[in-house]
Amino acid sequence: MEKIDIVSPATGAVIGEADRSAVHAQGSWHQVFHCLVLRPSNRSIVLQRRAATKAAFPNQLDLSVTGHLAAGETPLDGLREFEEELGVPLDPDRLISLGTRLLADDNGEGQNRERVNVFFVLDDRPIQDYRPPLDEVAGLVDISAADLLQILQDPAYEVSVPSTATDSGAESIRQSDLVEGTDGYWVVLAVMAQRALDGHTLLSV
DSSP states (O other): OOEEEEEOTTTOOEEEEEEHHHHHHHTOEEEEEEEEEEETTTTEEEEEEEOTTOSSSTTOEEOSEEEEOOTTOOGGGGHHHHHHHHSSOOOGGGOEEEEEEEEEEEETTEEEEEEEEEEEEEOOOOGGGOOOOTTTEEEEEEEEHHHHHHHHHOTTOEEEEEBSSSTTSEEEEEGGGBOOOSTTHHHHHHHHHHHHHTTOOOOOO
């Protein structure tokens, strides 16, 4: 069974340890790693489509990389998730920290109470150069920061984007394709991504 740390939401200090299933059943706070890949040359953002077999949000579009930190891991150990989900290694010096954010929802795994460690990575490689395992990630899409913001503002807005999940190499997406967000998290990340692509100073999430 996968063991993860139970932490203080305020400080991240470890106060216990439990199986992942128990943590979600009890609604215990735990640490996760979120990373958004930005492509400066395209002014775009790489999103992953979660595999159909995932317990939480199957087939939905999510951030480039998301994952739980195992017991004893630090936020930078989340780079393990980057390689596991995108199929390529990443130097830790390339991570741009946006701080931490508390998220709470009730997803497919139960009561989800997360202390989220948020990072950006600037990487211009084409989405076809990643090698995500199909049991984790059904495919990747490349969406402009402007289009992502438009989708978040208008549920009816639909845009065709490059995709590795279809034979045609493209798919149409809209707000309903995104993993359900809480507390404006998607909007905050999209605005911060646009700031990063514009070369502006980043703020904490």
